[in-house]
Amino acid sequence: EPEVTQTPSHQVTQMGQEVILRCVPISNHLYFYWYRQILGQKVEFLVSFYNNEISEKSEIFDDQFSVERPDGSNFTLKIRSTKLEDSAMYFCASSQGQIYGYTFGSGTRLTVV
């Protein structure tokens, strides 16, 4: 069964450093998303991406965050200058059509120290 692949599974970074989280969505999917989950808390929407541009973003997704689909297969989330409160599990998801639900990756656990 097709799956969404995220790398790395765990990343530790120093506060103020830039991180790039990588995702390979399912190949025939058109919609791409990033969500995050702070440990023990609810899953929060960050950004959606369709037709090579951001379609929607949350208040969390400020100027420190950016997304890219550089080569038609990868979908990346960049955090320019990480803060301690960015520590969370980051999930990438894709969907063929949003009404069918999203397929999530296994997540990247980001730890900012």
Add this chain to the structure above:
Amino acid sequence: AQTVTQSQPEMSVQEAETVTLSCTYDTSESDYYLFWYKQPPSRQMILVIRQEAYKQQNATENRFSVNFQKAAKSFSLKISDSQLGDAAMYFCAMWGTSYGKLTFGQGTILTVHP
């Protein structure tokens, strides 16, 4: 805006028994979809079941079924013949046509006792 509420932080069930997880939601939309996701200890989010709001018939996927009460804005998940592998965090979620993104509830941790 749309909101999803799961009022049960934790539930437990004996193996082979049935358990129901509650979910309520609020939306002004008429066209929306509801989902239950399972998050096992591996942390991956797995789609369990999906319900279209315009359908009166409750969705069923093997041992998983929903009780969709549109007027009450309630969407509960019933797990029959519970198995040890069902132990996970379960999230209720909704997607609305105008809102355009999946909104999650707080989650319910399900423990299955042998």
